[in-house]
Amino acid sequence: MSSDHLAKKGAELLRQGATMLSESCPICHSPLFRLKNGDVVCPLHGKVYIVKSDEEEKKVKKDLVLTNTEDELIEGLNQMLKKLKEDPKDSEALLQVIRYLDAIERIRRILGTSQQNK
Ligand SMILES: [Zn+2]
Structure with a gap:
């Protein structure tokens, strides 16, 4: 998937009220977003689990x-x-x-x- 598509997806998430996080996806390392309902999603992989340790x-x-x-x-x-x-x-x-x-x-x-x- 192109980085252009990724940026578009990210912008779409922001428009929906999501916030961009400092954490990145453990699989593809794109920035993660927190949705209004608290779910953390990767623009490529959908819902992901953030682990602190x-x-x-x-x-x-x-x-x-x-x-x-x-x-x-x-x-x-x-x-x-x-x-x-x-x-x-x-x-x-x-x-x-x-x-x-x-x-x-x-x-x-x-x-x-x-x-x-x-
Ligand atoms: Zn990902």
């Missing part, structure tokens, strides 16, 4: 990984439930459903604890 960065990454894993587990559970619907006697699918539920419960517990520490 390595520790915070690790935490944000961990939460993202866990949330993504939860999404994948739910997707897997969905697939198994469909299979089970087609063949209710499929004990292998039933076993997988239980495994998925167990894993989802565990991940929710971890996510719950990490959110309480915020």
Whole structure:
């Protein structure tokens, strides 16, 4: 993407009432903007997370990984439930459903604890 386009996007954000920040995007290093609703966005990448320290960065990454894993587990559970619907006697699918539920419960517990520490 050209820097011209980037400048245009930035100007557009400013027009919408966003403020330009001194921080830059961790991916493309363009200046970041804070929107009226408090979200921090990169003109190229959209919403980004600003992290003040390595520790915070690790935490944000961990939460993202866990949330993504939860999404994948739910997707897997969905697939198994469909299979089970087609063949209710499929004990292998039933076993997988239980495994998925167990894993989802565990991940929710971890996510719950990490959110309480915020
Ligand atoms: Zn960016």
